[in-house]
């Protein structure tokens with residue numbers, strides 16, 4: 001318990017308060033409770049939280065169409081949902097999945113990193129850091145049910161989970177592809193990958209910006225299971241049951257022991273990391289790369 005308190009992420013309350021203010025300012029309701037068990041089922045515009053069959057597990061569905069990009073509004077809503085679940089002692093595990101067909105998450109929202117001002121970049125990056133810290137250090141068992149494409153920030157999100165299940169579909173590619181956009185994965189993205197697949201495999205994957213198809217993702221250890229698309233959710237719940245058979249306190253302390261040093265690296269230099277990001281992303285050459293990439297995404301359609 002003492003460890004859990006020590007590991008609380010600084011500024012979380014401030015970030016969430018900011019999110020609620022922003023929601024209120026936009027004149028929309030933040031939360032809508034629904035169903036017979038309204039206290040446990042809640043939704044924001046972009047995140048749907050449903051209790052799993054047994055009640056100890058919640059299913060968080062990302063619904064920021066078309067591609068679940070991690071916009072600032074999405075991040076703030078997600079963080080509020082996660083905090084609610086962390087604070088509700090009834091929940092011990094969360095399955096994170098997508099409500100958008102064929103895409104788990106397209107990663108960071110490129111529109112938040114292109115053509116904005118330094119203040120916006122700083123606010124956005126703080127929210128991205130917060131997402132990673134809150135997920136990576138979560139006391140809950142997290143299972144990522146990856147039912148579609150999972151590049152860059154989407155992959156980072158999945159990597160924070162305790163287990164990853166990937167759908168066996170040609171669209172379900174996963175990896176940190178930042179170099180393909182002409183940008184660089186931050187050190188804590190890299191650390192999370194190294195902790196999962198090891199140094200050599202990470203070096204190759206990061207430099208080449210590899211997006212692994214299911215069989216290769218399984219082989220390199222980026223995901224733990226590959227199953228047909230219609231079995232992703234049931235597999236996630238079955239794996240969850242296995243993890244929930246372990247006493248929480250022992251599992252949580254072990255998870256902290258494995259992850260705390262990695263998280264601390266960022267916690268100790270959060271402000272410097274924000275400044276790094278702002279100056280990197282503001283460079284003309286980086287803005288140009290992002291512009292070209294965004295144009296390519298648009299042209300893909302036409």
Ligand SMILES: CCCCC/C=C\C/C=C\C/C=C/C(=O)SCCNC(=O)CCNC(=O)[C@H](O)C(C)(C)COP(=O)(O)OP(=O)(O)OC[C@H]1O[C@@H](n2cnc3c(N)ncnc32)[C@H](O)[C@@H]1OP(=O)(O)O
Nearest residue numbers: 069106107108109110111149151152153184186280297298
């Ligand atoms: C040395 C110091 C280092 C300091 C660190 C500094 C910098 C590093 C910073 C950040 C790291 C970055 C992390 C990221 O996550 S960047 C995002 C990377 N994401 C991608 O590359 C995915 C791009 N998207 C796709 O490949 C495809 O969209 C898809 C996910 C495979 C889905 O394909 P589908 O065919 O279904 O959809 P469309 O491609 O038609 O897209 C629909 C619609 O969505 C827009 N869109 C797609 N992805 C994004 C995105 N990430 N952000 C914003 N918008 C996105 C796309 O343009 C289409 O828009 P339209 O208006 O045309 O409908």
